[in-house]
Amino acid sequence: MAFLPPPTDHSASKKITTFIGDICEVDMKWEMAFEGVDCVFHCAAYINFQYPPNVTELERVNVDGTRNIVNLCVKHRVPRLIFTSTSSVTLVPYMGSTIAVILNQTEGKARVPDDESEFLIPGYTASKLRAEKIVLEANGTPLRDSNEILRTVALRPTVMYGECDERFFPLLMKIGARFGRQIPRIAGSGGKQQLTYVGNAAWAHICAKRSLGDAFARQKISGLPIFVTDDTPIEDTVRFCQRVSKSLPKEAKLRPSWWSLPGFLTYFLAWLLEFLIVCVLKPFFGVTLPFPPRGLVAYSSSIMMYCRLRASIHLDYEPPFNEAQSIQNSAVWYEKYRREMISGQKWAVK
Numbered sequence: 001m002a003f004l005p006p007p008t009d010h011s012a013s014k015k016i017t018t019f020i021g022d023i024c025e026v027d028m029k030w031e032m033a034f035e036g037v038d039c040v041f042h043c044a045a046y047i048n049f050q051y052p053p054n055v056t057e058l059e060r061v062n063v064d065g066t067r068n069i070v071n072l073c074v075k076h077r078v079p080r081l082i083f084t085s086t087s088s089v090t091l092v093p094y095m096g097s098t099i100a101v102i103l104n105q106t107e108g109k110a111r112v113p114d115d116e117s118e119f120l121i122p123g124y125t126a127s128k129l130r131a132e133k134i135v136l137e138a139n140g141t142p143l144r145d146s147n148e149i150l151r152t153v154a155l156r157p158t159v160m161y162g163e164c165d166e167r168f169f170p171l172l173m174k175i176g177a178r179f180g181r182q183i184p185r186i187a188g189s190g191g192k193q194q195l196t197y198v199g200n201a202a203w204a205h206i207c208a209k210r211s212l213g214d215a216f217a218r219q220k221i222s223g224l225p226i227f228v229t230d231d232t233p234i235e236d237t238v239r240f241c242q243r244v245s246k247s248l249p250k251e252a253k254l255r256p257s258w259w260s261l262p263g264f265l266t267y268f269l270a271w272l273l274e275f276l277i278v279c280v281l282k283p284f285f286g287v288t289l290p291f292p293p294r295g296l297v298a299y300s301s302s303i304m305m306y307c308r309l310r311a312s313i314h315l316d317y318e319p320p321f322n323e324a325q326s327i328q329n330s331a332v333w334y335e336k337y338r339r340e341m342i343s344g345q346k347w348a349v350k
Contacts, residue, residue, distance in 0.1 A: 023065035026072065034076035039209050042069045042135070043084040045128070047167070051274065051292035052282060053123025062127035063134070070138045073150055077143040080212040082205055083135040085154040087194075087227060087306055088125045091299070092118045098267050098294070099191065100302040107156075107225050107310055120302070121295035132225065139223030151212050153221050155204055157228040158306060161244070162198035162326065163333045170337055172241050176254045183238045185260035187300035190236035194304050197326035200230040200319040207315040220314045227306040230319035232326060234305050247331035252338055263301045270294040 021030030023044050034040065046061035048054060066083070073081050090110040094101035100120060102110055113119060116126040132154045139152040161169055176183050208226070211217040233240075238256045245254040270293030281287035311317040321329070 023068055024060050026068055031072060031076075034072045034078055037076075037078055039080040039082065039212070040069065040073055040078050041082050041084070041205055041209075042066065043205075044069075045084070045131075047124065049121065049124050049291045049295070051122075051289045051295070052278060053292075055123065058123055058127040062124075063130045066131040066134050070134060070141075070150075070152075073143075074138075074141055075144050077146045077148065079143065079148050079151060080209060081135060081138070081150060081152045082208045082212070083132060083152065083154045084205070085132040085135075085156045085225060086125065086128050087156045087158045087304070088121060089129040089132060089156065091120045091125060091302070091304075093120060098263075098301070099298055100304060102302075102304045102306060104305050104307045106307045107227060110227075110306070120298040122292060136223050136225065151218055151222045153208050153212060153223070154225045155201075155208060155228050156225050156306075157201040157204070158194045158196045158304070160196050160198045160201050161232075161240075162330045165198065165330075165333070166337065169241060169244065169330070169334055170341070172238075172254065173245075173252065173334070173338060176241075179257065181251075181254055182257040183241060183254055184257045185238060186266045187263045187297055188260055190238060190300055191302045192234050192305065193237045193240075193299070193302065194229055194234045194306055195232050195237070195240060196228060196230050197232060197319075197321055197330065199321045199326065199329065201228050203320050204228040204311060204315065204317050207311070207317040211315045217314055217316075221310070224310070226311050226315065227308050228311055228317070229306050229308045230321070230326070231323050233323065237300065244327055244330055244334065247328065248335050248338070252335070263297065267294060267297045270297050 017033075019030040019033040021027050044061075044065065046057055048058065070081065072078075089112050090102060090105075091100045092111055092113045093099070098120075112129060116122075116129070119125045135152045135154055138150055141150045142148075143150055159168060172183055204226075208221075211221055236256075238254075241254050242256065245252060273289075273293045277287060277289060308317070
C-alpha cells in the first residue's frame with residue numbers, strides 16, 4: 001500500500017531507498033522507513049469509488065492505516081507529518097439540493113458534514129475525512145522519549161490530472177472511445193469543477209514540509225486542513241478534457257456529445273439504478289459499479305471553486321507550473337498511456 005516507486009521514468013540527484021509494505025500491518029521491514037527521518041508524507045490510500053462502497057477495505061486502509069502511520073511517527077520521534085487528503089470531503093449538498101456549490105471558499109467556510117450520509121459521493125470521501133481527523137487531532141502529540149511534539153497538516157488537493165494518472169482522464173478516454181470520441185453530457189450543460197496539475201500538488205507538499213519546519217510558520221498551520229489548487233481554468237470537466245486532448249493525435253481527441261440529458265432526469269435514472277444494484281444485482285449476482293451513479297451526476301452538475309489563500313500565505317505556495325506547461329506535460333503522459341493501453345501494456349481502469 002505504501003512506499004512504492006512511481007510508475008514512470010524519472011531521475012533523481014539523491015539516493016532513494018525504497019521500502020515496500022502494507023500500512024495496515026506494521027512490519028519491521030518497512031517500519032525502518034521511519035527511523036532517523038524528520039518528515040513523513042502520508043499519500044497512501046485505497047482510492048476506490050465502487051458502488052456499493054467497499055466499506056471494510058476503505059476503513060482498513062484509509063482509516064486504520066492512517067492511524068498506524070501516526071503511531072509510528074510518535075514511536076520513531078518524527079516531528080512532521082503531512083497527510084494527503086482531498087477537497088472531496090467538502091462535497092455536500094447545497095441547501096438540500098442534489099449538487100454542491102462551493103464558490104471561492106476557504107477551509108473555514110467550506111463545510112464538512114457532521115453525518116457521513118450527507119456526502120454526495122459515499123464511501124471513499126467519508127474514509128478520507130475520518131483519516132484527516134485522525135491526523136489533525138494528533139497534532140501536538142508528544143513524541144516518545146523526546147521533548148518535541150508531532151506537528152501535522154492535511155492538504156486537500158482537488159481532483160488531479162497529469163503524470164501517472166491512470167484513473168481520471170484515461171477513464172474518460174475509454175468512454176470517449178466507445179462513443180465515437182464523444183463524452184456524453186449527463187448533467188445538462190454541466191457544472192464547473194476545479195482541477196489541479198499533479199506537479200503543482202506535489203510542490204505544495206514540499207512547501208508544507210518547509211513551513212512545518214519553520215518555528216513561526218508552523219504556528220499558523222499546525223493541525224489545520226489546507227486547500228491546494230493552481231491556475232488551471234475552472235470549467236466543465238468535459239470541456240477540460242477536450243482542451244487537453246487537442247495535443248493528442250486525431251484518433252484520441254475528445255469532445256462533448258452534441259446531445260445532453262437534463263440533470264434531474266439523469267439523477268432519477270441514477271437513483272433507480274442504485275436501487276436495482278442494492279436490492280437485486282449486488283445481493284444475488286455480486287454486481288457492483290465503478291462509481292456511484294448519483295455521485296457521478298452530482299459531481300458533474302456541481303460548482304466547485306476553492307480559495308487557496310491559506311496555502312499562499314502560510315505555505316508560501318505558488319504553483320511552479322503554469323496552465324500551458326501543465327496541459328503540455330499531461331498530454332505527453334496521456335499519449336504515452338494511450339499507446340501502452342493499445343499495445344496491452346496497461347490494465348483496465350477499475
